[in-house]
Amino acid sequence: MRAEKLMSEVTVESVRNALSTVKDPATERDIVSSRQLGEITVGEKELRVAVALLSPGYPMKGTLDASIRAALEPFGRTVVIDWGLSVPRKPPRQDLDRLPTVKNVLAVAAGKGGVGKSTVSSNLAMALQRLGARVGILDADIYGPSMPKMMGPPSRPCDKNASGDRIIPALHRGIPVMSVDFFVETGRAVIWRGPMIHKLLQQFLEDVEWGELDYLIIDLPPGTGDAQLSLGQLLPITGGVMVTTPQEVALLDVRKAVDMFAKLEVPLLGVIENMSHYRCPSCGHVDHIFASGGGKRLAEELELPLLGQLPIDPKVSAGGERGDPVVHSAPDSEHAKVFLELAAQVALEAAKRHATGPKRSSLLRTV
Numbered sequence: 001m002r003a004e005k006l007m008s009e010v011t012v013e014s015v016r017n018a019l020s021t022v023k024d025p026a027t028e029r030d031i032v033s034s035r036q037l038g039e040i041t042v043g044e045k046e047l048r049v050a051v052a053l054l055s056p057g058y059p060m061k062g063t064l065d066a067s068i069r070a071a072l073e074p075f076g077r078t079v080v081i082d083w084g085l086s087v088p089r090k091p092p093r094q095d096l097d098r099l100p101t102v103k104n105v106l107a108v109a110a111g112k113g114g115v116g117k118s119t120v121s122s123n124l125a126m127a128l129q130r131l132g133a134r135v136g137i138l139d140a141d142i143y144g145p146s147m148p149k150m151m152g153p154p155s156r157p158c159d160k161n162a163s164g165d166r167i168i169p170a171l172h173r174g175i176p177v178m179s180v181d182f183f184v185e186t187g188r189a190v191i192w193r194g195p196m197i198h199k200l201l202q203q204f205l206e207d208v209e210w211g212e213l214d215y216l217i218i219d220l221p222p223g224t225g226d227a228q229l230s231l232g233q234l235l236p237i238t239g240g241v242m243v244t245t246p247q248e249v250a251l252l253d254v255r256k257a258v259d260m261f262a263k264l265e266v267p268l269l270g271v272i273e274n275m276s277h278y279r280c281p282s283c284g285h286v287d288h289i290f291a292s293g294g295g296k297r298l299a300e301e302l303e304l305p306l307l308g309q310l311p312i313d314p315k316v317s318a319g320g321e322r323g324d325p326v327v328h329s330a331p332d333s334e335h336a337k338v339f340l341e342l343a344a345q346v347a348l349e350a351a352k353r354h355a356t357g358p359k360r361s362s363l364l365r366t367v
C-alpha cells in the first residue's frame with residue numbers, strides 16, 4: 001500500500017524536491033539551487049535526470065553519483081544519470097569585463113625561470129581540452145615566448161578578421177593561442193618597457209576573437225614583473241597556479257611571487273611541484289634529484305592545495321621540444337595521466353572559488 005502510494009506520487013516535482021537535498025561535495029551547495037540539475041524524465045520503470053558537473057574530470061563524481069542515487073532510492077525505479085559539464089563563470093565585472101566570452105582565467109606562474117611553467121601550461125591546456133573543456137592560451141611570457149613552439153605547428157595562423165579590426169588567434173591542436181612570438185622575427189629580442197607590454201596585453205585581451213572558452217590559460221613570465229602587474233590590473237583572474245621545483249632556492253622566489261599575487265588580490269588555487277622525482281624505467285627506483293617535499297611544505301605553509309607532483313620524464317621534455325605535449329602525443333600514458341589528474345584538480349579549485357565567493361583583482365593602485 002505504502003509503495004503504491006509512493007509510486008503514484010512520482011512526478012517531476014517530487015523528484016526535484018528529493019534532489020534538492022543533494023549537495024555537490026565540492027561546493028556544499030545543493031544541485032537544484034546551483035542549477036546543476038537539468039531535465040527530469042519520469043518513466044514507468046525509470047527515472048532519468050540530467051546533472052551538470054562544475055569542472056571537467058570532476059574528481060568527486062562518484063560521491064555525487066552515490067548521493068543522487070540514495071536520494072532517489074525511495075522512488076523504487078532504475079535511476080539513469082545523464083552527466084554534462086557546466087563550468088561556472090567568473091563573476092561579471094563591468095569595469096573589467098574585457099573577456100565576456102571567457103568563463104575563467106587561470107594564470108600559470110613561477111618564482112624563477114626554467115622550473116617548467118610553460119610545460120605545465122601547454123599540458124594543462126591539452127588536458128583540460130581532453131577532459132571536455134574549451135580552452136585558450138595567452139602566452140604572456142613577452143621576453144621568452146614558448147607556447148607556439150611547445151604546441152606544435154598551427155592548423156591556422158594568427159590573422160586579422162575580414163574587416164581588419166579584430167585579431168583571430170592561431171589555432172594549435174584545436175586551441176586558440178596568442179603570443180608575442182607571432183609578431184617578432186625569429187631570433188630577435190623583445191626589448192620593451194612596461195607601458196608597451198601593458199598595451200600589448202591589453203590588445204591581446206580586447207582585440208582578439210577568443211570565442212567561447214571555459215578556461216583561458218595565461219603563461220606568465222617568471223618572477224614579479226610588468227606582465228603580472230598589467231594582467232592583475234586588466235582583468236579578474238579566477239586564480240593563479242604556482243609552479244615550483246622542490247629545492248629551497250626555487251621556493252624562496254616562489255614566496256616573492258606569492259606575495260605579489262596577494263598584493264594584486266589575485267587568489268591562488270594551489271601549488272604544482274614539477275620535477276618532483278625521477279622513476280628509473282628499468283628498476284622502478286625513485287630518486288628525488290632536486291630534494292624532496294619542498295612543494296608540499298610550501299603548500300602547507302601557504303595553506304593552499306598541492307595540486308600535483310609531476311615527475312621528471314624525458315618524454316615530457318621531448319614532447320615540449322617536438323611541439324607535441326605528452327597529453328597529446330601519448331594520451332593514455334602514465335605521464336599524460338598525471339597531467340589529466342592535475343588539470344582536474346586545477347579546474348575543481350577554480351569551481352570552488354566561485355562557490356566560496358572569489359576575491360577580485362582590482363589593484364595596481366595599492367601596489
Ligand SMILES: Nc1ncnc2c1ncn2[C@@H]1O[C@H](COP(=O)(O)OP(=O)(O)OP(=O)(O)O)[C@@H](O)[C@H]1O
Nearest residue numbers: 113114115116117118119275311312313316317320
Ligand atoms: N617534468 C619534466 N620532465 C622533464 N623535463 C621537463 C619537465 N618539466 C619541464 N621540463 C623541461 O625543462 C625545461 C624548462 O621547462 P619550461 O620551458 O617549461 O620552463 P619555464 O619555467 O616555462 O621556463 P621559462 O623561464 O623559460 O619561462 C624544458 O626543456 C622542459 O622540456
